[in-house]
Amino acid sequence: MEKPRKSVRRKGRGVTIDEVAALAGVSPMTVSRVMNNQGKVRDTTRERVLQAVRELDYTPNLAASSLAAAQHTRIALIYTNPSGAYLREMLVGLLRVASRTSIQLVIDYWDNLDPEVERKAARAMSGKVDGVILPPPLCESHAAVSEFVRADVPVVAIAAGRSSDEISCVRIDDLRAGKELAEYLIAQGHSRIGFIKGRPDLSASSNRYEGFQAALHEAGLPLETALVQQGDYTYRSGLKAAEKILAHKRPPTAIIASNDDMAAAAISVAHRRGLDVPRDLAVVGFDDTSAATTVWPELTTIHQPIASMANAAIDILLRTIRRKDRSTRVLVDQVVPHRLVVRGSVAAPGKRG
Known part of the structure; x- marks a missing residue:
């Protein structure tokens, strides 16, 4: 005959999950699974745990339960x-x-x-x-x-x-951010602006370029396709794209790169060609990563948090x-704010920053 189990409840403080486990003869993990209705637990074991919970008047610690989950x-x-x-x-x-x-x-x-x-x-x-x-x-x-x-x-x-x-x-909002970058350069007096695209298989890349095009259109400026080159978000691709843009017989006075790595590469190419940044060439990036502040001059860029x-x-x-009810999917589209961060890589054409 099975001996009756003794309650291990102690007065003066709340009952712990370990005490429930000891009374039910199971592990604390099993108690947690029963209380949270998670995992596979035998019916007989579940009933023993629930009986122990009732005997000890156990109330789960919500903070601890959240941490355990x-x-x-x-x-x-x-x-x-x-x-x-x-x-x-x-x-x-x-x-x-x-x-x-x-x-x-x-x-x-x-x-x-x-x-x-x-x-x-x-x-x-x-x-x-x-x-x-x-x-x-x-x-x-x-x-x-x-x-x-x-x-x-x-x-x-x-x-x-x-x-x-x-x-x-x-x-x-990549389209809006790309537009704001171009508008900032236009406001500084730049009318011939080069653009280094990001990966062609990403919609964020095309949105940034679309924003650039929209700004040119609203300002009544032409889009010079020779000043637009494809990159893939790597520093090396930025080098190649900037070389092509700056080799043009009428190079631009500013370059927008679709991320900071490619913008840093554009600054490197400009220095190699003897150009002063920002007096001879303004360069802006995108994302505001550590690459934006490890180049000279530091990059004006879009801060993406x-x-x-x-x-x-x-x-x-x-x-x-x-969520307890997983029968229907609840999707979230969270658009977070970006901001333009102005540093030393931009000046009006022909003027030292």
């Missing part, structure tokens, strides 16, 4: 970003919020995978994590996104150029993961 939440950052400065900003944001919420952050690198390999990698990742963050360029990978959606894994895209009907997004965007992505994922 976070500790068992695995969020993956999957990246293949050519800009080291951009990635560093994102990791700072993610690590800060991960340490605060105690989530488990999984970092995976996918290098130049074709769509089928991306699909297989996403399928393998789906069974190991609770949510996924996709920065550019993977934020617009149809192969990866469709596989995660099929597996019912919540995904947040960071810095995609458009909203999505499949996943949540955290982004800035990358670390804060990563923080927002984690928040969206945690709210999605913890």
